[in-house]
Amino acid sequence: MKIYLQAALVAVAGSLAGLAANAASPHPAPLGRPVRALAEAGTGTCQLPAEGPLATPRISVAEAEVRCTACTAGFVDAREEREYEAGHITNALHLAPEGAGEEAVLAQLAAFPLVVIYDGQADCGRAEAVARRLRARGVKAVRVLTGSWPAWMAAGGPGVSGPCDLCQQGVAR
């Protein structure tokens, strides 16, 4: 029985120590208000900031939308093909982190001074992988879209559905 009492004491004392440590943390958890899952808050997709020297700089939906309207950026969807077909940014090309289609996509992107990539992951991992793939092929100006497709849709950005014909043909749709 003694061990259970000690364990309860350890748990209570540890919890109190945790609250004290939280108060002393430079970035404390907000004890006074609820913290929701990123996905439930509608901000779960590709919201993490660029970390590390090799991370791709981010671009906001607002800025990307201006460039989309003015056709001053090419867009690349790094999600699964079925996700792309279900709905994507208008004129976005589809390119997965691995697999075919790179040459046709590169040919299309050559016309744009900037490339914006988006994916469907919390840590922007697929978009980062595609960014690395494009940089390795000489594409210099690359950005990852913060908030990705959900944020784009929430902001009323233009979108369409269907397969990526131009990804195969090298001809803009």
Add this chain to the structure above:
Amino acid sequence: MKSILLGLARAALGAIFLYAAVTKLPDMAAFATDIANYRMLPAALVPATSAAVVGIELAVGLLLVAGVAARAAALVTAGMLVFFIAGLSQALLRGIDLHCGCFGGTELATWGTVGRDVPMLAAAVAVAAWGPGRIRPGGVGRLGVDGGR
């Protein structure tokens, strides 16, 4: 031999939990978000729970390394690991894509993360059941302060 193995398991477990706690301290808000992403707790309980988890990790880490009240600390550790394994498993089974929040970084939760917790759980159960052991052969002193069985 058994006593030495228990001592090593206890010290290693304590060091891991201490490290896990220390890596979370600089950004407790991020850890709270990681906890929320598991979608196991009401949003209102997430901040206090995340702070408590870090504090308990810190407490059991110190106690296990020091060998003080080690069986009780191991029992709490085992409870936490069961909680972690259950949380990770339900998230993976539900297809939730998230960071595990294990060591304060951006490590993704995978079944490998679950597998990593299992030997730690075994070590915690062993220490809780058989006592803290000792690290040096024939050594005595405070490492066995709460006694083995």
